[in-house]
Amino acid sequence: MSQGTLSSPVAPAVVSPQSTLRRLARRNSTVAFLLTLPLILLVLGLVVYPFFYALYLATLNKRMTRFIGWDNFTFLFGRQTFWDVVFQSVLFAVSAVVLKALIGFILAHVLHALPAKGQRKWRGMLLVPWVIPPAISTLAWWWLFDPSYSAFNWALMGIGVDPVPWLGTSGWARFSVILVNVWYGSPFFMIMYLAALKSVPDQLYEAAAIDGATGWQKLRFVTFPMMRNIISITVLFSLIVTFANFDIVRILTNGGPLDSTHVFATYAFQVGIQSGDIPLGATISLFMFPLLAVFAIFILRGVNRRNKEMA
Amino acid sequence: MAQVTLRKVVKAYDGGVQAVKGIDLDIADHEFVVLVGPSGCGKSTTLRMIAGLEEISDGEIAIGGRVVNDVPPRDRDIAMVFQNYALYPHMTVFDNMAFGLMLRKFDKAEIKRRVDNAARILEIGPLLERKPKALSGGQRQRVAMGRAIVRDPKVFLFDEPLSNLDAKLRVQMRTEIKKVHQTVRTTTIYVTHDQVEAMTLADRVVVMNGGIIEQVGPPQELYHNPKTRFVAGFIGSPAMNFIPGRLENGAGALRIHLPGDIVLPVPAERTDRYKALAGREILFGIRPEHLTEAKNLDRPHVAPMTATPEVTEPMGMETLVHFKIQGAEICGRVDPGASAHPGRPLPMAVDMSNMHILDPQSGRVL
Ligand SMILES: Nc1ncnc2c1ncn2[C@@H]1O[C@H](COP(=O)(O)OP(=O)(O)OP(=O)(O)O)[C@@H](O)[C@H]1O
Ligand SMILES: [Mg+2]
Numbered sequence: 001m002s003q004g005t006l007s008s009p010v011a012p013a014v015v016s017p018q019s020t021l022r023r024l025a026r027r028n029s030t031v032a033f034l035l036t037l038p039l040i041l042l043v044l045g046l047v048v049y050p051f052f053y054a055l056y057l058a059t060l061n062k063r064m065t066r067f068i069g070w071d072n073f074t075f076l077f078g079r080q081t082f083w084d085v086v087f088q089s090v091l092f093a094v095s096a097v098v099l100k101a102l103i104g105f106i107l108a109h110v111l112h113a114l115p116a117k118g119q120r121k122w123r124g125m126l127l128v129p130w131v132i133p134p135a136i137s138t139l140a141w142w143w144l145f146d147p148s149y150s151a152f153n154w155a156l157m158g159i160g161v162d163p164v165p166w167l168g169t170s171g172w173a174r175f176s177v178i179l180v181n182v183w184y185g186s187p188f189f190m191i192m193y194l195a196a197l198k199s200v201p202d203q204l205y206e207a208a209a210i211d212g213a214t215g216w217q218k219l220r221f222v223t224f225p226m227m228r229n230i231i232s233i234t235v236l237f238s239l240i241v242t243f244a245n246f247d248i249v250r251i252l253t254n255g256g257p258l259d260s261t262h263v264f265a266t267y268a269f270q271v272g273i274q275s276g277d278i279p280l281g282a283t284i285s286l287f288m289f290p291l292l293a294v295f296a297i298f299i300l301r302g303v304n305r306r307n308k309e310m311a
Numbered sequence: 312m313a314q315v316t317l318r319k320v321v322k323a324y325d326g327g328v329q330a331v332k333g334i335d336l337d338i339a340d341h342e343f344v345v346l347v348g349p350s351g352c353g354k355s356t357t358l359r360m361i362a363g364l365e366e367i368s369d370g371e372i373a374i375g376g377r378v379v380n381d382v383p384p385r386d387r388d389i390a391m392v393f394q395n396y397a398l399y400p401h402m403t404v405f406d407n408m409a410f411g412l413m414l415r416k417f418d419k420a421e422i423k424r425r426v427d428n429a430a431r432i433l434e435i436g437p438l439l440e441r442k443p444k445a446l447s448g449g450q451r452q453r454v455a456m457g458r459a460i461v462r463d464p465k466v467f468l469f470d471e472p473l474s475n476l477d478a479k480l481r482v483q484m485r486t487e488i489k490k491v492h493q494t495v496r497t498t499t500i501y502v503t504h505d506q507v508e509a510m511t512l513a514d515r516v517v518v519m520n521g522g523i524i525e526q527v528g529p530p531q532e533l534y535h536n537p538k539t540r541f542v543a544g545f546i547g548s549p550a551m552n553f554i555p556g557r558l559e560n561g562a563g564a565l566r567i568h569l570p571g572d573i574v575l576p577v578p579a580e581r582t583d584r585y586k587a588l589a590g591r592e593i594l595f596g597i598r599p600e601h602l603t604e605a606k607n608l609d610r611p612h613v614a615p616m617t618a619t620p621e622v623t624e625p626m627g628m629e630t631l632v633h634f635k636i637q638g639a640e641i642c643g644r645v646d647p648g649a650s651a652h653p654g655r656p657l658p659m660a661v662d663m664s665n666m667h668i669l670d671p672q673s674g675r676v677l
Contacts, residue, residue: 203397206364211411211458212385221410225401306401309442 051289057282064279072283081259081267086287088174089263093243096181100242101235103182104189109219111190112197123194130187138251141180142167145252170260173253177261180248185241189234196230197223229303236299240292264288313375313465313498314340315361320370322356330356332522333370343492343499347509348519348545354502355470357519361500362468363387375465385414390459391468395475396451398443398458405439408457422461429457432491449480456488460495467492469501473508485511506546510534518542535665540674543596543667549631551598552641555671560589567595567666570637575614578663585668588677596667596676599631599642604649605658612664618643619656632657 024030061068076082107126111119129137144151145166153163167173200223208218246265249255255262255270262270264284272281315338322331331353338344346354359365361372363384372379379387390411398407405426412422430436433453443451452472459467472488473481489512492499503509509516510530518525518533518541526533526542537543537551544550556569558577565577565585575595577585607613618641620632625647632643632651643659651657668677 201397203393203395204399206362206384207391207393207397207399207458208410209364209384210362210389210391211462212414214385217414222399225399228401309401309444 054282054286057279058286060279062277062279072280075280076283081262082284084259085262085264085267085284088261089243089288090291091174092178092181092245092249092261092263093239096178096185096242097235097238099178099182100185100189100238101231103186104193104234105231107186107190108193108197111194123191126190127187129184130191134184135247135251137184138180138248141176141183142252145176167253168257170257173257173261177249177252180252181242181245184248185238188238192230192234193227196227200226229306232299232303236296239295243288243292314338314342315375315466315498315500316371316373317357317361318371318373320357320360320372321368322353322360322365323368330522331360334519334522334524336517336524336527338498338500340498341496343489343501343512343514344517345501345503345509345513345515346517346519347503347506348525350504352519353522354504354519358391358468358470358500358502361466362389362391388465389468390462390464390466391470392452392455392459392472394471396443396455398451398454400443403440403442404435404446404454404457407443407454408461411458411462425461425463426457429460432460432494433457433487448476449484452476452484453487456491460491463495463497465498467497467499467501469499471503472501473503474505481508488512506548510546516546518545520545536676537667538676540594540596540669540676543669543676547598547600549599549642549644551596551667552602552639553669554595554597554636554639554641556593556595558585558588558591558593558668565589567593567668569595570639573616573636575616575661575663575666577666578612585677588668592671593677594669594671596669597661598665599644601662601665602641602643603660603662604645604651605660606646607662608660612662614661614663616659616661617656618659620651620653623651623653 057064058072059067059069061071111123111126114122147153147163147165147168150163150166152166156163165172166176204222204226205218208222213221243263244265245263246269249261249263249266250269253261255266259267264287268281268284271284272278315336317334317336319333319335320331321329321333323329334357336344346357348354356365360367361374363379363382367380374387374389399410402410408426408429409422412425417425426439427436430439433456435450435453435457438446438450438454443454446454452475455472469488473484476484485508488501492512501508501512510533513530515527516530516533517527520541525545526538528536530546533542533546537546540553544553554569556567559566559568559574564579565582567575567577569575602616605615608615618632618634618636620634622633624631624633628647629644630647630649630651632645634641634643645651645657645659649657669675670677
């Protein structure tokens with residue numbers, strides 16, 4: 001976009017202000033900037049402003065009357081619950097994303113191998129978890145997990161296994177929130193990977209077959225490297241969304257038992273809104289930023305390098 | 312290295328389209344065979360069946376004496392060069408070539424030796440660390456060939472490997488392919504729709520049309536003794552002229568009577584061959600290169616003829632003249648010095664020793 005000066009005429013010897021303006025208007029980059037301006041303003045308003053506002057809030061005392069510098073941060077560092085939340089957020093995001101990526105990859109392969117006719121039907125059905133609003137589907141899961149009416153425990157009892165406290169103990173509760181998140185997010189990976197699979201030229205597989213590759217080797221040496229960029233980008237995207245997840249945890253466990261399933265967003269909500277300490281809540285939510293930035297830098301660097309190397 | 316045998320090979324796609332309709336072909340060890348034919352005639356399908364990329368509907372394919380109908384491509388010990396090269400974009404040139412060897416568990420030193428050797432033959436040594444994206448079309452073509460060479464397979468298969476290159480590079484790579492074959496001597500099956508490539512590369516040319524083989528033979532034989540009208544018209548450029556006429560028996564010698572009262576004497580040594588056809592309607596076939604400006608008229612088999620060109624095309628070393636005989640488009644090749652001008656009658660000579668007589672109904676060369 002920036003080298004859009006192709007159509008601009010040779011500059012006249014004497015440049016009047018008006019012709020400068022006209023030339024500026026004719027440049028593609030100017031037009032492009034003007035066209036994206038509404039979006040840029042929107043992003044500024046919805047992302048940049050809240051970000052700086054949160055920074056500002058994080059420096060205030062609980063009643064928001066006094067500037068207290070780093071006190072909110074040092075207070076958090078001293079709290080065990082905060083470190084539990086950091087641990088749980090990372091555990092939740094990383095394991096959920098890895099599982100989603102894995103399941104999405106497998107589902108995409110299975111779908112890709114289906115004949116074209118059956119494929120559409122299955123694709124549609126497998127996308128269902130992703131298109132239902134998570135607040136609603138999580139409620140359904142919550143019901144399935146319910147200690148007294150739990151469909152899962154009922155089924156387990158049917159085969160003679162002891163009922164499981166799905167949301168009642170820390171371990172099972174962590175498992176359950178991850179399970180629901182994986183259930184909800186896998187179709188997104190599946191559809192992205194399916195698109196990526198379809199874009200790998202058939203001839204590469206034929207060349208690999210002739211070179212002597214088994215099905216497994218084709219997957220490892222052709223499919224996987226060809227999909228690495230898509231995998232990286234979907235993982236990054238999903239990591240951001242999962243890290244900032246709110247609804248599933250909030251509805252399923254509300255952070256319990258004993259704050260063991262809190263992630264940053266739910267913990268910030270509880271501290272900031274429910275307990276009324278908005279500056280501390282803002283401070284908590286700010287911690288997501290450096291963590292995600294590190295992930296993003298590493299992943300995008302790899303994507304960039306491969307983009308340059310491959311066609 | 313091995314011979315390849317096709318027995319009554321049929322390929323029917325879903326929906327009943329028969330792309331290949333039962334072909335027989337024997338390819339000897341070390342031989343360079345070119346499959347040539349118009350678009351859609353089943354060349355690629357045949358090649359892909361030999362490679363194992365396409366299932367065989369009926370018949371039998373054997374490589375090196377072993378029937379491979381149910382053998383997957385990786386166990387057939389063949390190498391293939393694709394039209395768009397199909398290089399692995401995420402691997403370096405070296406890895407692209409080494410991939411097949413790596414999968415076959417060759418040790419590192421041997422892989423390096425083979426890749427370096429192939430890189431030397433193809434002169435791509437300095438490119439080994441690059442990715443395919445950073446190569447020109449011709450260089451990619453070489454890498455694709457290198458990938459085939461390092462494997463030292465029983466058979467090389469090429470599917471229109473030059474059609475993505477510009478004209479000049481195509482000629483250059485054609486020579487290159489021939490040189491490589493003369494060095495490694497691997498049995499090669501090469502698909503093209505370009506008859507010049509077929510003629511220049513092949514030990515034997517297989518002309519296909521509509522899923523069947525029209526004729527198999529060395530290039531010179533196809534050129535001089537085509538068996539059907541299709542082959543006669545397909546091999547050679549510009550294509551052979553076909554003029555409807557009548558074979559007459561006049562005073563002991565056969566004559567061809569063409570529209571416009573052109574009468575051409577059939578060479579005496581062919582009298583026995585055509586005797587039985589006297590009096591019949593025939594198709595007279597003559598190549599443009601045997602329809603020249605008036606020269607050598609003193610020789611026994613050269614007959615004079617006058618034509619009025621409608622269009623002349625100077626090509627540099629020769630001039631193509633186009634004229635009509637009662638609706639039939641005729642092309643001749645004359646010396647640029649012979650003053651050929653549109654609309655002006657031009658005395659020409661027909662080299663009757665290179666004429667053909669075809670059956671107008673069956674299209675067979677008689
Ligand atoms: N997958 C397919 N399904 C149905 N018909 C097919 C399929 N592939 C090829 N065909 C048909 O088989 C015939 C032969 O195809 P093939 O690709 O062998 O032609 P070709 O001689 O290689 O032509 P070209 O010079 O254009 O590459 C064509 O008529 C084509 O339409
Ligand atoms: Mg083809």
